[in-house]
Structure formats: structure tokens, C-alpha cells
Amino acid sequence: MTQTKKANTTDPEAARNAGARDAGLRVEGLRVVLGERAVLDGLDLEIELGERVVLVGRSGSGKSTLLRVLAGFQAADAGDVHLCGTALVANGRHLVPPQARPVGSLFQGGGLWPHMTVRRTLDFALKHRGVPRSERPARVRELVERVELVGYEDRLPGTLSGGEAQRLGLARALSTQPRLLLLDEPLGPLDAELRESLSTMLDRLRDEYGFAALHVTHDPGEARGSRTRTVRLVDGVLVDASPTGTDE
Numbered sequence: 398m399t400q401t402k403k404a405n406t407t408d409p410e411a412a413r414n415a416g417a418r419d420a421g422l423r424v425e426g427l428r429v430v431l432g433e434r435a436v437l438d439g440l441d442l443e444i445e446l447g448e449r450v451v452l453v454g455r456s457g458s459g460k461s462t463l464l465r466v467l468a469g470f471q472a473a474d475a476g477d478v479h480l481c482g483t484a485l486v487a488n489g490r491h492l493v494p495p496q497a498r499p500v501g502s503l504f505q506g507g508g509l510w511p512h513m514t515v516r517r518t519l520d521f522a523l524k525h526r527g528v529p530r531s532e533r534p535a536r537v538r539e540l541v542e543r544v545e546l547v548g549y550e551d552r553l554p555g556t557l558s559g560g561e562a563q564r565l566g567l568a569r570a571l572s573t574q575p576r577l578l579l580l581d582e583p584l585g586p587l588d589a590e591l592r593e594s595l596s597t598m599l600d601r602l603r604d605e606y607g608f609a610a611l612h613v614t615h616d617p618g619e620a621r622g623s624r625t626r627t628v629r630l631v632d633g634v635l636v637d638a639s640p641t642g643t644d645e
């Protein structure tokens with residue numbers, strides 16, 4: 398373990414926001430129509446920094462659609478999204494492009510770039526975010542340490558185990574210095590032991606970085622840990638599904 402608490406992080410924004418409890422994600426009246434159906438129909442959601450919301454709902458209910466809109470990859474028809482007081486979406490219109498949002502994404506399977514080593518993957522992700530070349534080696538080193546991939550820097554994704562590959566995906570998501578981390582079934586393909594260890598790592602990183610997390614899952618057993626609540630997507634809006642955690 399190489400982890401230390403926030404004092405050692407090179408993420409000044411995380412440190413600055415460490416005490417802010419009310420400046421996370423705020424979604425108001427979000428509407429997305431796909432085909433004939435309002436998949437999201439006036440959806441409201443608030444997540445504090447440091448808090449995790451577990452999102453459940455039937456297949457096709459719109460969970461991934463919500464994540465894609467928050468990441469900036471999908472258009473909306475109405476509604477507002479604020480993150481740490483900054484408007485990302487106003488009246489359904491995206492104001493900030495995906496690569497300029499302090500939003501990280503980790504999806505099932507990871508979507509890693511097969512021809513890039515661990516180091517190159519993270520360097521490229523940081524470059525994409527506008528981090529100067531001179532700062533990138535130190536940032537890569539910190540990310541590799543954070544997800545416990547020290548010694549794997551020259552490996553290609555195809556040579557990594559499922560758990561290692563997901564940790565690389567997580568490091569890439571953290572390269573955005575996220576205030577919001579979007580997780581779409583990130584533990585899905587892993588066995589029970591790896592799910593547990595990645596889940597513990599996610600909780601610890603949320604604590605250290607202080608980001609808000611929105612975590613889509615079909616497994617209610619994942620709705621554990623501190624500052625975690627569960628919501629269900631039903632007919633385009635969210636309903637509270639806490640505290641049972643056994644509702645799916």
C-alpha cells in the first residue's frame with residue numbers, strides 16, 4: 398500500500414474542496430427523449446462531494462443515458478446540470494465539452510486503448526486534459542501509485558488481468574481530477590474477491606479525492622460503504638431506494 402491521505406495529493410482542487418459538502422452535483426428537470434419515449438422525464442438528483450449514489454433500475458430504464466449526458470456524450474432536451482457551482486447543461490444545452498469537465502468515467506470492460514502501455518495511457522489522458530508535458534511524469538507516477546499498479550508501467554492492457562485492467566481504467570478516470578466519478582457496472586466482470594478489493598479501493602479514493610460518485614449497478618450488494626445511498630430510476634425519474642439495499 399502506498400496510499401497517504403489528502404495532504405500528499407497533487408490535486409489542489411481536491412484539497413480546496415475537501416471541506417465543501419454542498420457543492421457537488423445538482424441535476425434539475427433533466428429530460429431526454431429517445432425515439433418516442435422520454436427516457437429521462439424531468440429527473441432531479443443531488444450528490445454531495447464525497448458522497449456516493451448507487452443507481453439501480455430495470456434494463457432499459459435509462460441509467461446509462463443519464464451517465465452519458467453527465468459525461469457530455471449525449472444530448473439532452475431540457476434541464477440543468479451544475480457541478481461544483483459550474484453550469485454544465487442549461488435548458489438542455491451542453492455548455493462545457495466532455496474533455497473540459499471535471500468528470501471521470503469507468504465503465505464495464507474499461508474501454509482501454511490496446512496499443513498503449515499503462516504509462517502511455519495515463520500520459521495521453523493527461524495530455525488530452527491539457528496537462529503540460531513537464532508535469533505529466535509526476536502525475537502519471539501518482540496515479541499509478543493510487544491504483545497500485547507500480548511495476549506495471551510498461552505493460553499493454555492485453556497483458557493485464559481483469560482487476561488490473563479495471564484499475565488502469567480507474568487511474569485514467571482519476572486523471573481528470575474528477576469532482577464527479579461515473580461508474581457503469583465497473584465490477585461486473587470480476588470475481589467476488591476482486592469486486593471486493595476494487596470496491597474498497599473506490600471507497601478509499603472517494604474519501605481521499607472527495608469526488609461525488611454515481612454508480613450504476615444491478616447488484617444491490619454493492620450499495621455498501623460510507624456516505625452511500627441508493628436511488629431507483631423509474632419512468633424517467635428517481636425514487637429513493639434506501640435504506641434496504643435489497644431492492645433489485
Ligand SMILES: Nc1ncnc2c1ncn2[C@@H]1O[C@H](COP(=O)(O)OP(=O)(O)OP(=O)(O)O)[C@@H](O)[C@H]1O
Binds near residue numbers: 456459460
Ligand atoms: N438512439 C436511440 N434511439 C431510440 N432509443 C434509444 C436510443 N438509445 C437508447 N435508446 C433506448 O433508451 C432506453 C434507455 O437505455 P439505457 O442504455 O440508458 O438503459 P439502461 O438503464 O442503462 O439499461 P441496461 O441496464 O440494460 O444497461 C432503452 O430502452 C434504449 O433502447
